[in-house]
Amino acid sequence: MESHVEPLDTPESAFKSIERPTIQEIEGAIKRVRPIPQIALKIIRMIRDANVSLKDISEELRTDQVLSAKVIRLCNSAFLGLGQKIDAIDRALVFLGEKQFLQLIISSSVEDFFPGTEKGYSLCKGGIYKHALGTALVSEVLADFAGTVPSDIAYTAGLLHDIGKVVLDQNMAAAYPLFYRRIQEDGISLTVVEREEFGIDHAEAGGRLGEAWALPDNLIDVIRHHHDPEEATVDPQLSYVVYLADLIMSLFLAGQELERLNTNELAARLKAAGIKPEQFPRVIDSIPNRIFHDSLLLS
Numbered sequence: 001m002e003s004h005v006e007p008l009d010t011p012e013s014a015f016k017s018i019e020r021p022t023i024q025e026i027e028g029a030i031k032r033v034r035p036i037p038q039i040a041l042k043i044i045r046m047i048r049d050a051n052v053s054l055k056d057i058s059e060e061l062r063t064d065q066v067l068s069a070k071v072i073r074l075c076n077s078a079f080l081g082l083g084q085k086i087d088a089i090d091r092a093l094v095f096l097g098e099k100q101f102l103q104l105i106i107s108s109s110v111e112d113f114f115p116g117t118e119k120g121y122s123l124c125k126g127g128i129y130k131h132a133l134g135t136a137l138v139s140e141v142l143a144d145f146a147g148t149v150p151s152d153i154a155y156t157a158g159l160l161h162d163i164g165k166v167v168l169d170q171n172m173a174a175a176y177p178l179f180y181r182r183i184q185e186d187g188i189s190l191t192v193v194e195r196e197e198f199g200i201d202h203a204e205a206g207g208r209l210g211e212a213w214a215l216p217d218n219l220i221d222v223i224r225h226h227h228d229p230e231e232a233t234v235d236p237q238l239s240y241v242v243y244l245a246d247l248i249m250s251l252f253l254a255g256q257e258l259e260r261l262n263t264n265e266l267a268a269r270l271k272a273a274g275i276k277p278e279q280f281p282r283v284i285d286s287i288p289n290r291i292f293h294d295s296l297l298l299s
Contacts, residue, residue, distance in 0.1 A: 020197060020198060020199055021171055021198055021199065022199075023199070023200075026167065026168075026198075026199075026200055026205065026208075027208075029167045029168075029170070030167055030205070030208055030209050030212055031212070033113075033166055033167060033209060034113065035213055036109045036110050036113050036213075037064065037067060037109045039057065039060050039061060039064070039067070039105065039109065040105060040106045040109035040110070041213065041214075041215075042057075043057065043102050043105060043106055044106060044156055044215060044216065044219070045214075045215070045216060047102065047152055047153065047156065054093065054098055054101075054102075057102070057105070058089060058090070058093060061089055061105060062089060067105070067108055067109060068089055070108035070109075070111060071089065071092060071104050071105055071108045072086055072087065072088070072089070072092065073108075074104055074107060074108055075092050075095075075096070075104065092104070099152055102152070103136075103152065103155050103156070106156060106159060107133060107136065107159060110129070110132070110159060110160070111129055113163075113166060114126070114128045114129040114132065114165075114166060115128065115166065115169050121165045121168075121169055121172050121202075128162060128165055128166075128169075131162065131249055132158070132159050132160070132161070132162055133159065134249045134291050135158040135159070135161060135162075135242070135245045135246050135249050136155045136156070136158035136159035136245075137155070137158075137287075137288075137291050138158065138244075138245035138248050138249060138287055138291060139151075139154040139155055139157060139158030139241055139242050139245040140152075140154055140155040140158070141245075141283070141286060141287050141288075142154065142241045142244055142245055142273065142275070142283065143155075143241055145275065145279075145283050145286060146237075146241065146273055146274035146275050147274060148237045148241070148273065148274035149235065149237050149238045149241055153218070153219075153238065154238060154241050154242065154245075156219065157218070157219055157222040157223075157238055157241075157242050158241075158242050158245050158246075160206075160210070160215070160219060160222075160223060161206070161222060161223055161226045161242050161246060162202065162206065162226075163206045163209055163210065163223060164201070164202035164203055164204065164205035164206025164207070164208075164209060164223065165202045165205075165206070166209070167202070167205040167206070167208075167209055168194065168198060168200075168202055168205055171197075171198055175197055178193075178197070179193055179197075189227075190202075191203060191227050201227075203223065203224050203225065203226060203227055204224060206223040206224065207220050207223050207224035209223075210223050210224075217234045218234045218235040218238055220234075221233060221234035221235060221238075221239060222235070222238055222239045222242050225239045226239060226242045226243050226246055227243070229242075229243045229269060229272065230265075230272075236272065237272065237273060237274065240269055240272045240273035241273050243269060243273075244269065244270065244273055244275075247263065247266070248284065248287070249291075252284075
């Protein structure tokens with residue numbers, strides 16, 4: 001696994017140069033974020049109603065050569081572990097089925113949206129995207145196990161839960177040594193340090209970005225509250241599922257990004273998601289091992 005860890009002996013004087021962004025600057029950063037392709041937004045907005053026309057989606061996808069290539073690449077990666085060569089969009093649809101095909105389009109659409117550098121939130125190249133994909137897959141597994149939320153919606157919510165990091169990533173690059181020390185050494189929550197240094201955390205920034213994109217309310221709610229699912233109001237169980245998926249990825253595949261999640265309320269949050277605490281080991285065992293090998297995730 002590729003990793004990028006800054007030295008811990010950065011002098012205190014280096015931290016004094018960190019400038020706290022203004023609300024206007026944050027809002028400007030949200031406006032500058034390149035939106036994900038309309039085909040992905042179309043699927044995200046319609047997936048709950050099951051009104052997606054696969055014929056229209058496939059035809060629209062064929063007109064986007066870059067996105068088509070990304071979908072086919074993901075089909076043939078360890079991300080899916082299909083074990084069979086897919087070389088065309090039509091074959092991907094037939095082989096994967098409707099649900100997985102649509103998920104793959106959304107996943108491919110957000111790849112360039114997340115920063116691919118080792119500066120900022122990522123601890124390895126493409127760390128945020130890899131974490132997002134893994135969280136999406138684990139969210140789907142948890143949703144299937146608990147039976148409390150639709151698994152396709154859980155997948156999408158898991159994929160988008162950290163989009164606020166895209167807004168703040170340029171600020172994080174300069175502040176990284178301070179954040180690393182306070183989170184990894186002092187055990188302070190990422191969102192707490194973000195609010196102290198930036199005046200806003202990535203969850204709130206993501207919620208505002210979701211509103212700018214006119215995402216469904218349940219997804220915006222998850223993005224805002226994936227660290228504190230008790231505060232979710234639109235679909236609390238979905239927020240609990242994504243919180244747990246995020247936690248599992250952080251515990252079992254550390255080293256992708258700069259974050260540690262609070263486990264103090266784990267038992268209560270498991271129950272809220274529809275999973276008994278004694279079932280948790282069985283849930284972990286049901287998650288495909290390939291998800292926990294980030295070096296293979298996108299190979």
